[in-house]
Amino acid sequence: MEVKDFLSMLSNGNGISGFEYRIKDTIIDAFREYSDEIEVDRLGNIIALKKGTGNGKIKIMIAAHMDEIGLMVKAIENNGFLRFTSIGGIDPRTILGQEVMVHGKDSILGVVGSKPPHLQTSEEQKKTIQMEDMIIDLGFTKERVSEIVEIGDTITINRKMIDLLNNRVSGKAMDDRAGLASLYELLKMLHEINHFADIYIVATVQEEVTMSGAFTSSYRVNPDIGIAVDVGFGATPELAKSDSLELGEGPGITLGGNIHPGLRKKLIEVSKEFNIKTQMDVDAGPTGTDARAIQITREGIPALVVSIPLRYMHTSVEVLDLDDVFTTAKLLAFYINSIKNEDELEALLCY
Amino acid sequence: MLLKKLTEASGLSGNEKEVRDIIINEIKAYVDDIKTDKIGNLIVHKKGKNAGKKLMIAAHMDEIGLLVKDIDSKGLLKFMTVGGIDKRILVSKVVYVGEKKIPGVIGAKPIHLQKKDESSKVLDLDELYIDIGAKSLEDAEKYVKVGDYVSFATEYEEFGDGFIKTKAIDDRVGCALLIDLIKSDLDVEFYGAFTVMEEVGLVGAGPAAYSIEPDYALILEGTLCYEMPELESHLIPTKLGGGPAISIIDRTTIYNAPFREWIVKIAEKNNIPFQYRKTNMGGNDSGRIHTSGAGCITAGISVPTRYIHSPSSVMSKKDYDNSLVLLRAILEEYKEGKF
Numbered sequence: 256m257e258v259k260d261f262l263s264m265l266s267n268g269n270g271i272s273g274f275e276y277r278i279k280d281t282i283i284d285a286f287r288e289y290s291d292e293i294e295v296d297r298l299g300n301i302i303a304l305k306k307g308t309g310n311g312k313i314k315i316m317i318a319a320h321m322d323e324i325g326l327m328v329k330a331i332e333n334n335g336f337l338r339f340t341s342i343g344g345i346d347p348r349t350i351l352g353q354e355v356m357v358h359g360k361d362s363i364l365g366v367v368g369s370k371p372p373h374l375q376t377s378e379e380q381k382k383t384i385q386m387e388d389m390i391i392d393l394g395f396t397k398e399r400v401s402e403i404v405e406i407g408d409t410i411t412i413n414r415k416m417i418d419l420l421n422n423r424v425s426g427k428a429m430d431d432r433a434g435l436a437s438l439y440e441l442l443k444m445l446h447e448i449n450h451f452a453d454i455y456i457v458a459t460v461q462e463e464v465t466m467s468g469a470f471t472s473s474y475r476v477n478p479d480i481g482i483a484v485d486v487g488f489g490a491t492p493e494l495a496k497s498d499s500l501e502l503g504e505g506p507g508i509t510l511g512g513n514i515h516p517g518l519r520k521k522l523i524e525v526s527k528e529f530n531i532k533t534q535m536d537v538d539a540g541p542t543g544t545d546a547r548a549i550q551i552t553r554e555g556i557p558a559l560v561v562s563i564p565l566r567y568m569h570t571s572v573e574v575l576d577l578d579d580v581f582t583t584a585k586l587l588a589f590y591i592n593s594i595k596n597e598d599e600l601e602a603l604l605c606y
Numbered sequence: 607m608l609l610k611k612l613t614e615a616s617g618l619s620g621n622e623k624e625v626r627d628i629i630i631n632e633i634k635a636y637v638d639d640i641k642t643d644k645i646g647n648l649i650v651h652k653k654g655k656n657a658g659k660k661l662m663i664a665a666h667m668d669e670i671g672l673l674v675k676d677i678d679s680k681g682l683l684k685f686m687t688v689g690g691i692d693k694r695i696l697v698s699k700v701v702y703v704g705e706k707k708i709p710g711v712i713g714a715k716p717i718h719l720q721k722k723d724e725s726s727k728v729l730d731l732d733e734l735y736i737d738i739g740a741k742s743l744e745d746a747e748k749y750v751k752v753g754d755y756v757s758f759a760t761e762y763e764e765f766g767d768g769f770i771k772t773k774a775i776d777d778r779v780g781c782a783l784l785i786d787l788i789k790s791d792l793d794v795e796f797y798g799a800f801t802v803m804e805e806v807g808l809v810g811a812g813p814a815a816y817s818i819e820p821d822y823a824l825i826l827e828g829t830l831c832y833e834m835p836e837l838e839s840h841l842i843p844t845k846l847g848g849g850p851a852i853s854i855i856d857r858t859t860i861y862n863a864p865f866r867e868w869i870v871k872i873a874e875k876n877n878i879p880f881q882y883r884k885t886n887m888g889g890n891d892s893g894r895i896h897t898s899g900a901g902c903i904t905a906g907i908s909v910p911t912r913y914i915h916s917p918s919s920v921m922s923k924k925d926y927d928n929s930l931v932l933l934r935a936i937l938e939e940y941k942e943g944k945f
Contacts (some may be wrong), residue, residue, distance in 0.1 A: 332835040344719040346725045352695035352916045354760075354771065364765040366918050370690045371832045373887050374841065383694060383726050390834065392912060392920060394766015417700060417759075419739025420749065425700070425711045440708050490683065493715050493733065502742070543718065566737065567713030570698040574711060574737055 258576060260442045261285050264269055265432035269358060269411040271325030272464045275299050277358070277409075278321055278391045282435060282458050285467055289442035290456070300472040301458040305445045308348035308501045311394045312597050313452035316478035316556075317467055317587060318545045319434025319485065320462030322422070323427065324569055326350070326410035328357065330492065335397045337365065339410055343463035347386045348572045354413035359404035364413060365391040375381040411504060417516050422577045423502065429573040429597035431462065432601070433580055434484040452479075462545050471547035473552040479600060480518060481549035484583060487562030489574065496547035497537075505532030506583040506588055507562040513550055515557035517603045522586070525593050531586045536562055557604055561587065585597035608785060609770065609926075610762035612778040617703065618688045618755040619668040619803040622646055623826055626667055629800055633788045637798075643870060647814040648800040651891065652788055657943030662902070663787065663796055663933075664811060664891050665780030665827070666804030668896035669773070670915050672756035673738075674703065676921065679739030683710065684939035685756060686731065686893075689805030693903035695916045704754035710738040717829035758917035767847070768923045775911045775919040777804065779926065780826035782910075786930055787937070794941040804891050808858065822865065822903050822945075824936070825853075826929075827894040828921065829883055829908035840884070842911035843918060847922045849879030850929040853906030855886050858893025862903040868945050869905055869936060878932045883908060907933065 270278030282301055287293050301321070319389075324343030329357070331337055341347075344596040354366045355404035368391075369384045391410070393400055406548065416426035438456050445454060455476045460470035462485075473481055487507040500507045508522055526533045538560075541547040546558040563583055566574040594600055617625030624647050634640055639651035648667070652729035670689030677683055684704065687693070697714045712734055717725060718908050736756065740746035760773035784798050797818045815823065829851055833845040852869060873880040883906070892904040897933040909929050912920040939945065 304633065307666060313789050334835055336833075336835055344717045346714060346720070348694065348725060348729060349698035349714055349883060351697070352913065352918065353698070354918050364763060364771065365918055366771055366913060368832070368834070368913050371830070371914075372836075373830075374832070374837075381728060383728055385726075392766075394769035394771075394920065398768070412698075414700070418735070419709060419711075420745070421739050421741055423739035425709075425737075425739075457632075462779075488716055491713065491715075492678070492680065492735070493720060498719055567698070567711070568716035568718065570716075571712050572698050572700060572711035572713050574713065574739065 256285060258436050261439050262432060263368035263433055266416040266426035266428050268321060271409050271411065272322040272461045274409050282321060283544040285439055286309045286442060286456060289446060296475060298468055298471050298473060299460045300468045302472060305442060305454045307450045307452045307454065309451040311453050313594065313600055314455060314476060314478040315452045315480045315591060316455040316457055316473060316476045317484060318457040318459050319436060320431045320545055321435060321458040321506050322461055322463050324463050326406060328406050328410065330406065331397055331400055331404065332477045333397055335395050335400045336392055339391060341386060344569055345603060348383050350386060350389060351384055353561055353571065355410050356413050357391065357393065357404055357408060357410050359408045361403055363393055363403060365393045368392055369426060391518045402410045412572045419574065422575055424577060425572050425574045427571040427573065429565055429575050430486045430568055431489065433486055433565065433575050437484055437563060437580045437583040440581060444584060444588040448588055448592050451574045451595055452591060459545055466545055466548040469548035470552055471557055474547045477553060478556060481546065482559045482561060483544040483546035483549065484543040484561050484569060487566035488568060489564040489566035491566055498601040500534045500536060500562065502564045502566065503578050504534050506538030506579060506586060507534045509536045509538050509560035509562065512540050512558055513538065513546050517605065518557055518559050521603050522590055526586055529589050532582055533586065567594050609778065609782045612781055613762055613772040613774045615670055616755065616757040617667050618671040618757060619806040621755045622667040622802050629785060631786050636789050643813060643817060646825040647810045649814060649817065650788065650798040652796055654794040655941040659821040660819060660822040661940060662799055662815060662826050662897060663784055663795040663821060664799040664801055665784045666777045666801045667679050667781060667803050670801055670805050673751055674750060674754045674756060676752060677743050679743050681742050681746035683736040683750065685736060690915055692826040697729060699917050701756045702748050702759050703736060703738060703756050704917060708738050708749045708801055709759060712944045718839055725752035727774050729730060738838065745813055760917050770921050771918050772922060773826055773917055773919065775921050776828035778912050779909045779921060783826045783929055783933060785908060787933055790934065792934060794937045796859045801891055808891055808894045812898055819899055820902045822894045825890050825904060825906045827890050827906060827908040828911035828914060830885060830888055830914055831912045832901040832909035843885035844881055844883055844937055846910050846912060847924055848881040848910065851881050851883040851908045851910055853883045856889045857886065858889030859896055859904060861903040861905055865903050865905050872935050872939055873932055875934045879928050880932065
């Protein structure tokens with residue numbers, strides 16, 4: 256399968272935090288072909304192993320999260336409209352006027368509405384509409400709705416990935432399905448190159464809420480190095496240059512407290528040696544990625560963060576450049592290939 | 607399917623060609639005369655029985671949307687609105703730009719980087735733009751240009767209990783009804799007017815009525831419908847599934863009461879569900895038609911439309927069918943001169 260087709264399946268699929276089982280088979284089916292072993296842990300993390308030549312003397316875990324932000328049914332009104340809340344960080348301004356899929360017994364279409372503009376006072380019109388003032392219209396009576404939908408059912412935006420110009424695509428849940436697409440490409444590449452380390456490719460659950468998946472999977476794998484592959488803020492006019500990454504210019508490599516300096520130095524060296532485009536990303540404290548959890552698992556695990564530039568993060572029209580997905584995979588493959596034995600790793604990890 | 611074809615087509619005010627061409631294709635075999643007038647209205651004449659009074663049936667072709675007004679150095683498109691759009695519904699939507707329908711998205715600042723309370727602030731048009739994936743101004747200009755019209759990338763879909771979700775129900779639903787009347791086997795004479803630029807100030811309707819010079823006119827529309835649970839019933843103008851909405855008053859017309867009552871009697875006599883449009887908000891082509899020339903008597907008949915003027919509006923198939931049944935019954939009585 257082409258990486259782009261895989262990304263499209265993931266973006267169009269649904270699995271908000273805590274409900275990743277809805278997307279897991281798509282990932283397992285894709286990863287299985289290129290893995291020596293694959294398993295799903297108690298929290299739902301998918302852990303795929305591609306063995307290296309070193310008989311497990313070095314273990315590298317590379318994680319991307321499979322959950323997405325979304326909505327959840329809170330109440331069914333007498334006229335059949337739904338009230339809802341959000342799971343993960345959602346700007347309510349991005350929800351108004353959307354089409355949604357409500358995942359009850361069946362997945363059914365709905366439209367998000369609110370009090371119409373001309374019934375709002377001029378003061379109200381100047382304000383944004385809060386999520387508690389919106390409804391979802393399913394086109395059914397309460398009786399029919401209650402046969403299909405229950406409180407606690409999940410809701411995602413009804414969006415299909417589309418092609419923009421220049422190998423760029425737009426869709427929902429690119430955070431962090433773009434990371435998973437990169438890991439899929441990496442798994443393919445690992446069949447073409449020699450590597451000493453055993454590589455654990457992990458699709459984690461619940462990054463958007465508690466990072467619980469990263470905690471338990473890194474505990475189980477107990478790697479020497481943990482790398483989170485996530486998305487970074489793509490440059491747009493409203494963002495400061497220092498806060499953002501240019502699309503198409505390669506992944507951001509984070510520097511800061513969450514990151515092991517020796518491992519990072521080596522990653523930069525590899526990118527330079529093989530002429531792989533990367534960008535500087537500075538984050539002083541714990542990052543908003545799985546690496547934050549990985550770093551403090553067990554007695555501590557040296558961590559890295561590699562970020563695919565993504566515009567309009569946490570909207571349903573996130574935009575990325577597929578070139579960055581491939582560049583990220585390539586960088587990781589060369590990095591893995593560059594760690595030849597335990598002594599070399601020891602030297603990298605030395606403070 | 608006609609309504610799918612009509613609503614998925616792009617036809618913003620002043621740029622109705624794509625819609626007009628679809629309509630011409632649909633009806634040309636069923637009319638005795640067809641012409642596009644000097645400002646783009648499509649006017650047709652269907653001969654048949656009449657009672658010595660000229661009848662005009664009007665629906666507007668245009669829809670609300672956006673218009674590209676600038677392209678910045680990064681290749682992002684700045685835009686203005688065409689017609690009444692609540693800017694709050696633009697965020698996080700997919701659009702098509704220009705005749706080639708280049709896909710683009712209207713994004714927003716990530717919530718992670720927003721200052722406290724920033725998400726309670728309405729994003730102004732100046733802060734929004736369309737991203738088509740271009741890397742620079744030069745790159746963007748290969749595909750789009752200033753002056754390109756932008757429509758929502760909404761697909762027609764049926765859902766719920768006989769509901770339809772699509773864009774531009776206002777007023778492609780009126781166009782569809784008028785097309786169905788033109789194609790029908792009723793032996794009755796009338797003039798059909800598919801008007802331009804209703805959404806930007808009822809522009810096309812006046813000249814259309816001027817050239818037709820009708821005695822009576824029926825204006826077919828998609829109209830306001832909202833049924834939020836907290837609203838008291840007097841604030842709910844129409845109900846979805848309640849049948850065609852008959853206008854009493856709006857911002858542009860106080861509708862002729864005897865003509866309205868005549869229509870209501872036809873509905874009652876034929877057991878056709880109907881409702882009154884219980885608001886004075888909004889307006890339509892009737893505003894210009896009833897004051898055109900020496901004046902004419904108008905009635906407004908509308909299909910209730912939830913989330914009107916937003917990317918995804920909702921209507922009921924039952925309301926469409928009942929509107930058509932009512933219109934046919936009206937024409938049957940009209941040709942016998944029973945008014």
